[in-house]
Amino acid sequence: MTVAESEAHRLDKADPGHRHLFHVPPADGGRYPEAAYLAGNSLGLQPRATRAELLADLDAWGRLGVEGHLEGQRPWLPYHELLTGPVARLVGARPTEAVVMNSLTVDLHLLMVSFYRPAGRRTRILIEDSAFPSDSYAVRSQARFHGLDPDATVLRLRPRPGEDALRTADVTDLLAAEGDTIALVLLGGVNYLTGELLDIPAITAAGRAAGAVVGWDLAHAAGNVPLALHDWGVDFAAWCSYKYLNSGPGALAGVFVHERHLGRADLPRFEGWWSTDAATRFEMTPTSRPPATVEAWQVSNPPILAMGPVRTSLELFDSIGMPALRERSLRLTGYLERLLDEVTADRPLTVVTPRDPARRGCQLSVRIGAGSAGELTKRLRHEHGVVADAREPDVVRFAPVPLYSTYHDCWRVADALAATVAEVTP
Structure with a gap:
């Protein structure tokens, strides 16, 4: 790719997001310790606050028994x-x-x-x-x-x-x-x-x-x-x-x-x-x-122990706000689109998501011209530490989530895709 890795690092310093609030899985391959996780459209990452908040609800059950319905910091009846x-x-x-x-x-x-x-x-x-x-x-x-x-x-x-x-x-x-x-x-x-x-x-x-x-x-x-x-x-x-x-x-x-x-x-x-x-x-x-x-x-x-993680996550959205997240989403997804344009130009790959930012969220879907989408995502993960989502037979979905994804994640996706698909280009 012609886009330098240093540009991604520069953009991350200028537009850092909220990655520090989440647990990011370790990379399963490649040269970076953390995964480039672009599968939040399938399962979002765990907020760091979730464990302590969930344990607090468990502790209330242990301390209060049935009285937890009406007593404690977060009574269950109106939870x-x-x-x-x-x-x-x-x-x-x-x-x-x-x-x-x-x-x-x-x-x-x-x-x-x-x-x-x-x-x-x-x-x-x-x-x-x-x-x-x-x-x-x-x-x-x-x-x-x-x-x-x-x-x-x-x-x-x-x-x-x-x-x-x-x-x-x-x-x-x-x-x-x-x-x-x-x-x-x-x-x-x-x-x-x-x-x-x-x-x-x-x-x-x-x-x-x-x-x-x-x-x-x-x-x-x-x-x-x-x-x-x-x-x-x-x-x-x-x-x-x-x-x-x-x-x-x-x-x-x-x-x-x-x-x-x-x-x-x-x-x-x-x-x-x-x-x-x-x-x-x-x-x-x-x-x-x-x-x-x-x-x-x-x-x-309502199942209280299942409601706790939803409450914890909603507090993040309430604190940060959807307008700010949408603005970062437009920047981050636009950057990934620019990188994918270069990668797909001479490879059997096509971005099928609308190009108009107003007609999409943070997901970009890529149709592959040969092979299995599932096999491609396995290689991206195990060889490059990039986690994406496959929809067989031929669509791979990348979601740069504005809460925790980075510009460097996007760069890694494009770099890995270029390296992997180059081997099957006719």
Whole structure:
């Protein structure tokens, strides 16, 4: 490469980020002690504060037993409320509209109980063809649950021939033309495969104008790009917290329901112990009294030891702020793009993520022209200490996460990719 390693070090001094707040895995190969970890879009790194905070919650259990529900530094009964303010600010919601609960696909199903109500001609569900498989399985199973043929019910959006990303006009034009048949729009805010950031406000407005309910899977958007779910008029959304939110493998998910739907008696919901008003919960009545907040969608009491890491991570986002993280993300991802442009120029590699910074988060996806994406990522890791994510058969995803990734990490990615792919170039 023509870009000198010294330039990466210079940029890191000028724009250091917050790497010191995280545990970075050791390198599995190469000449550097730490990994160049660009797989935060699959699993975020562990904040250094998580262990002590989690042990404090464990200690409270040991010291207090059942009394920990109401006593101690962080009583368990209202524990989930400690997350409400930070998670609402993260996604641009009002505190009554956001809650942390369950896991992502469970939350999507609970939300679709309320918001996927097929009737008459309006039965179809619109998703992107490259949706994460879990979303495809979820909407197809919802169609079957309602007695519908999933092949006829699920409408899959594909990019134009020869293109990798969806165009906003293609989505909005389809909604204008066929919206009277669509009951639910459920798209990924940032596409997991290509890293494309969809125009959430424009698509939401088009979907609602067509008479559809509009929901979003924000697994790759929350903590990655700024969100304003309330102002954009999104009907509902859900997101996991183990990727950009750094809350640990399988961590709890978040849910948003717009305030216009809160307190509606006509919306069906599944209910349980935590769906009723907290003020009357221990009256132990057989009939739920759901609050006029998103907490009405809660079913079970929150797992405290799983909530702790989410709370710790959200405090980081609250302290640093998404605007600052987005600005650094644009700089860092732009630098990686410049390096990849040089590497891909004479190799069988293509960046499939949109070049417009406004149409992507911090992920750049590279399609390889020969061989296996999985085999390539193994070599990057074991020979160069670069950790990336493979999506077979031919896409490798690199995510320079603004919280902890460095310019030198990006330089190492490009240098390793150049060295590895050079050997298979025809």
